[in-house]
Every structure is written in structure tokens, then in C-alpha cells.
Amino acid sequence: MKLIQGNEAVALAAAAAGCDFYAGYPITPATEIMEQMARILPPQGGVFIQMEDELSAAAAVIGAAWGGARAMTATSGPGFSLMQEHIGYAAMTQTPCVFVDSQRGGPSTGLPTLPAQGEVMQSRFGSHGDRVAIVLTASSVLSAYEMTARAFDLAETYRQPVVVLLDAVLSHMRENVDLPEIQPVPRVVPELGEDFQPFGDSPFVPFGEGHRTVVTGLAHDETGLPKTAGGKATERLLRALEARLARDAREITYYRAHALEGAKVVLLSYGITARAAREAVDVLRGEGIAAGLLDLQTIWPFPDWLVQEVAERADAILVPELNLGQLVIPVQAAVAGRCRVAPLGRADGNLFTPEEIAQAARALLAAEETGGVLHG
Amino acid sequence: MASVGQDLTEYLRQEMMPTVWCPGCGHGIIAQGIATALQQIGADLDQVVVVGGIGCSGRTPFYMNTGAMHTTHGRALAFATGLKLARPRLTVVVTMGDGDALAIGGNHFIHAARRNIDLTVVLYNNSIYGMTGGQSAPTTPQGSRSTTTPLGSIEPNFDATVLAQAAGATFVARSTTFDFQEMPQLIARAIRHPGFSVVEVLSQCPTYYGRLNRLGEAPEMLQWERDRTLPVPDGPLPEITREDLVGKQPIGIFREEIRPEYTARYRELCAAAGGTYNA
Structure with a gap:
């Protein structure tokens, strides 16, 4: 320790x-x-x-x-x-x-x-x-x-x-x-055959390892060479990466859940704000309100699938964050009407207190019951 | 010893030919000078990386049959600094234009010089921004025209060799595309030099600078280069008040001195801390 x-x-x-x-x-x-x-x-x-x-x-x-x-x-x-x-x-x-x-x-x-x-x-x-x-x-x-x-x-x-x-x-x-053990992902420089292409799915091969790679910010294909028709290649490479990340979404989405089981009002937060939100969950639970926390540690690629799973079982999601409403935008898009979503933002250099978050959660639930509109 | 006229096929990346450079442009002469210099020093092309910025000069890495890094506008030296520090065995040649090195990248230029890190800058100076169509550069001679100084430039222009020396570069030279026999030798000496080296090469841009200033086509511009420069013996820059230098730029090696090089000093720093740098 x-x-x-x-x-x-x-x-x-x-x-x-x-x-x-x-x-x-x-x-x-x-x-x-x-x-x-x-x-x-x-x-x-x-x-x-x-x-x-x-x-x-x-x-x-x-x-x-x-x-x-x-x-x-x-x-x-x-x-x-x-x-x-x-x-x-x-x-x-x-x-x-x-x-x-x-x-x-x-x-x-x-x-x-x-x-x-x-x-x-x-x-x-x-x-x-x-x-x-x-x-x-x-x-x-x-x-x-x-x-x-x-x-x-x-x-x-x-x-x-x-x-x-x-x-x-x-x-x-x-x-x-207690610092946990870390096992870095090893880097293996592959055998470089005649047909080696330095970009796309290939492993990363630095300079000086036998391949005279061309690295450029211009549009290029798997060979690295800029071509006049490079736009199509760029999109192909971007979409391939996007697909790979989507395929691995469950492994690369890190998050912490607190009292999420049976939660009707979910506090979806991240970073320093998630600490106050966790405390707010305990305050609300103490009052008999079924609150829970989803603390996202991977925010991009945004885990739509995880937020949708949570939204299916919740009545409302509150998104406290220290800005005028940023992560709440993909949350709203992912939830797509499955439950209510409300922002809770501040951008004055102060942290939220747990009580401020708890109060916003209570108000959200009250608005839920009366069908009123809550402005975040 | 290799010299101009030798077969440079293995030094050039054939699949990227032809170049983007305009007919009559001097940049191909400089690129040939770099290839010739690499041949002259017997470089292992697997261990050479040519790093370029953005602009006409920045395209050079594509044409060299070496490792190639075409980076962002003005920042080539910052990329090259990281690359050289991470793998000091590499020979790193940095090609930059005058706007690239002295306007947007001026800060990186002076700090790389100050560190005396073992990089070789080949500074292509054609007095203008070519890639974007002829705008003025920090090197555009005062009084001359560009598309953004249609009434003539009122700004004093930079002398890159003076700036490089003041900032701490330990090898500083100037040549021209007219001096196509001597220029590769200077580049070879700069690459061999263990420290930050700068070779400014005056180049012609008939498409923009020449046309806007009525300097004629490439042959006339090459003669203009010859006429506005004067070879001087190796050594400190002569007094510019010298009569034969009025209105002329000296060419030659202005500084060549050995001072502790950055990666060598870094190796000592690691050793003093009990570490082995780049074992």
C-alpha cells in the first residue's frame, strides 16, 4: 500500500x-x-x-x-x-x-x-x-x-x-x-516478406527494422504510398478499424458499476464526478430510492450497447459532468427513448457535491412521476 | 568517389516517379544532391530516414529509397528529434522549405540547433511558397513580389545560415542548385558531421517566384543564382560590407565545429543515473 x-x-x-x-x-x-x-x-x-x-x-x-x-x-x-x-x-x-x-x-x-x-x-x-x-x-x-x-x-x-x-x-x-502487476502487450516484429505492407492490419514495424516504410499524413493505402485515389483507401482503413473496435467492444469497454442491480435511476458518470455520484447513490439508497452508478472508464468508442442494457431496466438516467453537457449527447443517442435522460452540468471549476447530484436525481424521479419536463 | 552523373537508381523510389515538381523546379536537383551524398558516404539505406515537412520540399522523402516520413507543416524537426533520440543509430536527413523551416517551423529550427542533435537539415530556399501558389515567405527578398505581396514585400528577409549559427548549429553551409557539383559534397559533409547541420540550398521556382518577378525560365534563374552568390573560403561568414559581396549571398561552409552532441550527452546522462541508453 x-x-x-x-x-x-x-x-x-x-x-x-x-x-x-x-x-x-x-x-x-x-x-x-x-x-x-x-x-x-x-x-x-x-x-x-x-x-x-x-x-x-x-x-x-x-x-x-x-x-x-x-x-x-x-x-x-x-x-x-x-x-x-x-x-x-x-x-x-x-x-x-x-x-x-x-x-x-x-x-x-x-x-x-x-x-x-x-x-x-x-x-x-x-x-x-x-x-x-x-x-x-x-x-x-x-x-x-x-x-x-x-x-x-x-x-x-x-x-x-x-x-x-x-x-x-x-x-x-x-x-x-496497492499497485497491481502490469503485463505489457509484447511487440513482435514479424518476418518481413516481399509482400509486407506496413499499414492496415499489419503489425507495427518501426524504421530501421528492414522495411523502408513511407509514413505520411496524406491519404494512402496499405503500402503507405500516397495515391491519387487515396480517399477510398483512407475510408477503407478507417472503417476497418471502426469494425475491429466494435467487434472488441466488450473487451475494451472498462467501467465500474455500483448498486446498478435493480436501479431505477442510474447516475451515468465518469472521472472525478463519478466519485460524488457514487456517494449520491448511497445517500439515495439510504432514502429507499433505487439508485445506481455506471462509472464509464472507456468513453470512446462510446459503449452504446452497455448504456442500452442499462436503459432497458431503468426509468431515468442522470448524467452529471463538469461541462455544459457533453457525454450526455451520446447517452441520449444510445438510449433513444428507452428511458428518460437528463444532463447535470457545471463548468465553474467546482466539483459536484453528492447532495447536489442526489437532489437532481430526486427531481428527475419526481418529474418522472408527474410527467413533468425537467430542464437540466 | 561518387559524383554527379553516377547511377542513382537504387537511391530513388521508382514507384513514386515522376515527382510532383514543376518543369524547371530546382528541388529535383537538391533531391539528386541528397541521393548523391548518400551514395558518397556509402549509407545503409535501411538505416536512413528522410523526414520532410509540408510543401514542395516536403515531398522529397517520397522519392528517396530510404525510410520516409512526410510529417506536418513546420514540424519535421520535432518528429526527427523524437525519431533520432529513440533510435540514434539512424541517419536522419530533414528536408524543409524556407516557409516550413523559418516561418511555421522557426521555433523547432532554433531549438533543434540549440540542442545540437545529430540531424542534417537540407533547407530548400526558393524564396516563396510554391505548393500553395506563390505567397511570400520569410526568405522572400525585401522588395520582391509574391501573390501576397503584389506591391513588393516590405519585410526584411531572414538569412537562415546566420540564424542557424546564432541558435547553435555546429555545421552551417549554403549552396545553390547552380552549384550542382559541389552541393552534394556539402550535404555529405553535413551528414557525416556529428551534430546539428544545416545546408541551405538556394533553389529556383520559375513557376511562381520567377514569373512574378520577371526572372525568366529555369536557365535564366540558374544564372541569376550564380550572379547573386559568391563562393567564399570555409570559415566564419565574411563581413557583408566587403565590396565584392554587396548585393550577393556568400556560399560555402560558414561553420564546422565539434561540440557535444545531444544523443551523446543523453547517453552520458543515463550512464550517470545508472542506465544504459539505447543498449
């Missing part, structure tokens, strides 16, 4: 998952991840470099991945905005790498030391053009550790950038944690 900080847990998990390259740029509230990596990596022979900005940090991570490293960076809102172009580049070039974003109040410079959950949609759609996104969240120091390690595995398995969303409070809070 160890008392560790959320940001420290991310660094320790990265190292345990085989991360041997970190490039970053200081920003509150993510900086401690970088400071930890500056200490952890050199004694292991890994690379740490402080770059000149977040654009170059993201670029160096991708370059390092093509040099064979398991690479990551960490940042917060403004830096995450600057990294968007390169997250898209990593997606287009099927580059395994990990981006951690500790969310703080926004927009713009916003509230550097206060928590928010404003990058739910940015982490999915923030880079220009369309793509498939894999985004994990964490609601405790232990889950920050676990999700960071999972992020490296998913990056490796799907050859994609994977985002881990934290927030200012989780980054800086300390909890007693």
Missing part, C-alpha cells in the same frame, strides 16, 4: 507498461507527470525530453514511436488543443502512442488549477477530419494507474493514439493504492 498522487500514478503506470520515451511541455495541472518521467526514465535508459512547445512534444512522441519507442506525452487543455493536429497525424499513420490530458477549467486559459471535464468531445472530434478515437477516463488514483497501463496496451493492439482524460483534482489528489 502506497500513498501516491494521481499524476504520479500515471508516470508509474507508464513505466510499468514499458514506456521508454516521454516528450512534453510543462503545464498545470499535468506537470508532475513530466517531472516524474524526468526522474524515472534516465536510470532505465529511456528517453526524456522537454520540448519547446506542445506541438513539438506530440511530434517527437510520434517520431519516437517510429523509432521503436513506446512513447507518451501529458498535457492540459491549452496544450491538448495544440496537440490535436498531431493526434490526427498519429491516427492517420497508425502510430501507437499515448496522450494524457488533465482537464482544467476552460475555455482558453480558463481555470488552470481547477477541474473540468470539457474535453470529452475534443478528445473524440478535436482533430480535423474524421477518425476513430480511443479515450479512457479515471475516477481514482488506482484507476489512473490502471487506465494509463491499458492505454499503452490499446495503442499497441490497435496501432492508434490513445487518450487518457484526467482532471485537475484527480491529478493532484493522493490515495493509498
Whole structure:
């Protein structure tokens, strides 16, 4: 059992998952991840470099991945905005790498030391053009550790950038944690036959391993070469990845359920807000209200199937989150009238208290009974 | 010793030919210079990566029969920094345009130079943005025309070789596409140099810069390159007040010195911490 900080847990998990390259740029509230990596990596022979900005940090991570490293960076809102172009580049070039974003109040410079959950949609759609996104969240120091390690595995398995969303409070809070064992997904460089194609379903082969790969953000097919008819190839590769993630949905959807059995009002939350929601469930249960919690740790690809299963058995779903209503949008789309869905948002840099969430849940149920309309 | 005129077939990626470059463009001469330099140093092409940015120059990696990384606008050096640090055995050549390296990528250019990381920049300077159709660049000579300076540019233009030296690059040279015999030798020396090396190559863009400034077609522009440059002996940049340099750009090697290189220093740092970098 160890008392560790959320940001420290991310660094320790990265190292345990085989991360041997970190490039970053200081920003509150993510900086401690970088400071930890500056200490952890050199004694292991890994690379740490402080770059000149977040654009170059993201670029160096991708370059390092093509040099064979398991690479990551960490940042917060403004830096995450600057990294968007390169997250898209990593997606287009099927580059395994990990981006951690500790969310703080926004927009713009916003509230550097206060928590928010404003990058739910940015982490999915923030880079220009369309793509498939894999985004994990964490609601405790232990889950920050676990999700960071999972992020490296998913990056490796799907050859994609994977985002881990934290927030200012989780980054800086300390909890007693028993760090679990981590078994990184091994990387096997295959025999490179004449017909080896570096993209599509192929395993990731870095530079210097015998194949003179062409890596480009231009539309390309499985050979990597940009072709004039590249648009069709791009869509084919994107749809294949999308299908693969859909097929594996149950394995890659991480979540925690609390008192979900028989719950009539379900609090669907994630990240730091899920902690207050869990407490709210206990308060409501104490009052005889059948409340339950679904704490989503995989938010993208959005687990429609799981939310639909919950919606089939519930009367109402309340979605507390620290924004003006982001994850509630795919929740509403997935539920599609199976039960009522209401948002509960705040974007003032404060956390919800359990009572605020419980109160919103009671109001939702009351509106349910009287058939009234509840405005979130 | 290999020289211009040798068969470069194995150094070029045949399936990507022909290039996108316009007739008369100087970039093919520079790409040939890089291929010739790789031949000259006997590079193992499996261990070479050519990294490019965005723009006409950024297409070079596609034509090299090496590892190739065509990155984002201005950021080629940041990608290359990560790549080199992760696998220092690789020979990494970075091709950038003048706008790519000095406008959008200026920050990365000075910081890569400051670190003295063992990368070789071949800076294609055609005085203009070619790929987007002839807009002004930080290198567009003051007073000359582009589609965004139709009345003539009022901005002073950058001298990339002075900037690179000030920022800490340890090998800095300039050549032109007119000097197609000497330019590959400079690139080869830059690649061999253990540190951050920059070879600026003045190139002609008859399609935009030449047309907008009435400089004629490629042959006239090559002569214009010859006439506006002056070879100088190796060593520090001569005083620009020298009479024979008025209105001219010196060409040659302006700096070649050995200072601790970044991956070498990083290896020492790891060793001091008990680690083995890139075992």
C-alpha cells in the first residue's frame, strides 16, 4: 500500500507498461507527470525530453514511436488543443502512442488549477477530419494507474493514439493504492516478406527494422504510398478499424458499476464526478430510492450497447459532468427513448457535491412521476 | 568517389516517379544532391530516414529509397528529434522549405540547433511558397513580389545560415542548385558531421517566384543564382560590407565545429543515473 498522487500514478503506470520515451511541455495541472518521467526514465535508459512547445512534444512522441519507442506525452487543455493536429497525424499513420490530458477549467486559459471535464468531445472530434478515437477516463488514483497501463496496451493492439482524460483534482489528489502487476502487450516484429505492407492490419514495424516504410499524413493505402485515389483507401482503413473496435467492444469497454442491480435511476458518470455520484447513490439508497452508478472508464468508442442494457431496466438516467453537457449527447443517442435522460452540468471549476447530484436525481424521479419536463 | 552523373537508381523510389515538381523546379536537383551524398558516404539505406515537412520540399522523402516520413507543416524537426533520440543509430536527413523551416517551423529550427542533435537539415530556399501558389515567405527578398505581396514585400528577409549559427548549429553551409557539383559534397559533409547541420540550398521556382518577378525560365534563374552568390573560403561568414559581396549571398561552409552532441550527452546522462541508453 502506497500513498501516491494521481499524476504520479500515471508516470508509474507508464513505466510499468514499458514506456521508454516521454516528450512534453510543462503545464498545470499535468506537470508532475513530466517531472516524474524526468526522474524515472534516465536510470532505465529511456528517453526524456522537454520540448519547446506542445506541438513539438506530440511530434517527437510520434517520431519516437517510429523509432521503436513506446512513447507518451501529458498535457492540459491549452496544450491538448495544440496537440490535436498531431493526434490526427498519429491516427492517420497508425502510430501507437499515448496522450494524457488533465482537464482544467476552460475555455482558453480558463481555470488552470481547477477541474473540468470539457474535453470529452475534443478528445473524440478535436482533430480535423474524421477518425476513430480511443479515450479512457479515471475516477481514482488506482484507476489512473490502471487506465494509463491499458492505454499503452490499446495503442499497441490497435496501432492508434490513445487518450487518457484526467482532471485537475484527480491529478493532484493522493490515495493509498496497492499497485497491481502490469503485463505489457509484447511487440513482435514479424518476418518481413516481399509482400509486407506496413499499414492496415499489419503489425507495427518501426524504421530501421528492414522495411523502408513511407509514413505520411496524406491519404494512402496499405503500402503507405500516397495515391491519387487515396480517399477510398483512407475510408477503407478507417472503417476497418471502426469494425475491429466494435467487434472488441466488450473487451475494451472498462467501467465500474455500483448498486446498478435493480436501479431505477442510474447516475451515468465518469472521472472525478463519478466519485460524488457514487456517494449520491448511497445517500439515495439510504432514502429507499433505487439508485445506481455506471462509472464509464472507456468513453470512446462510446459503449452504446452497455448504456442500452442499462436503459432497458431503468426509468431515468442522470448524467452529471463538469461541462455544459457533453457525454450526455451520446447517452441520449444510445438510449433513444428507452428511458428518460437528463444532463447535470457545471463548468465553474467546482466539483459536484453528492447532495447536489442526489437532489437532481430526486427531481428527475419526481418529474418522472408527474410527467413533468425537467430542464437540466 | 561518387559524383554527379553516377547511377542513382537504387537511391530513388521508382514507384513514386515522376515527382510532383514543376518543369524547371530546382528541388529535383537538391533531391539528386541528397541521393548523391548518400551514395558518397556509402549509407545503409535501411538505416536512413528522410523526414520532410509540408510543401514542395516536403515531398522529397517520397522519392528517396530510404525510410520516409512526410510529417506536418513546420514540424519535421520535432518528429526527427523524437525519431533520432529513440533510435540514434539512424541517419536522419530533414528536408524543409524556407516557409516550413523559418516561418511555421522557426521555433523547432532554433531549438533543434540549440540542442545540437545529430540531424542534417537540407533547407530548400526558393524564396516563396510554391505548393500553395506563390505567397511570400520569410526568405522572400525585401522588395520582391509574391501573390501576397503584389506591391513588393516590405519585410526584411531572414538569412537562415546566420540564424542557424546564432541558435547553435555546429555545421552551417549554403549552396545553390547552380552549384550542382559541389552541393552534394556539402550535404555529405553535413551528414557525416556529428551534430546539428544545416545546408541551405538556394533553389529556383520559375513557376511562381520567377514569373512574378520577371526572372525568366529555369536557365535564366540558374544564372541569376550564380550572379547573386559568391563562393567564399570555409570559415566564419565574411563581413557583408566587403565590396565584392554587396548585393550577393556568400556560399560555402560558414561553420564546422565539434561540440557535444545531444544523443551523446543523453547517453552520458543515463550512464550517470545508472542506465544504459539505447543498449
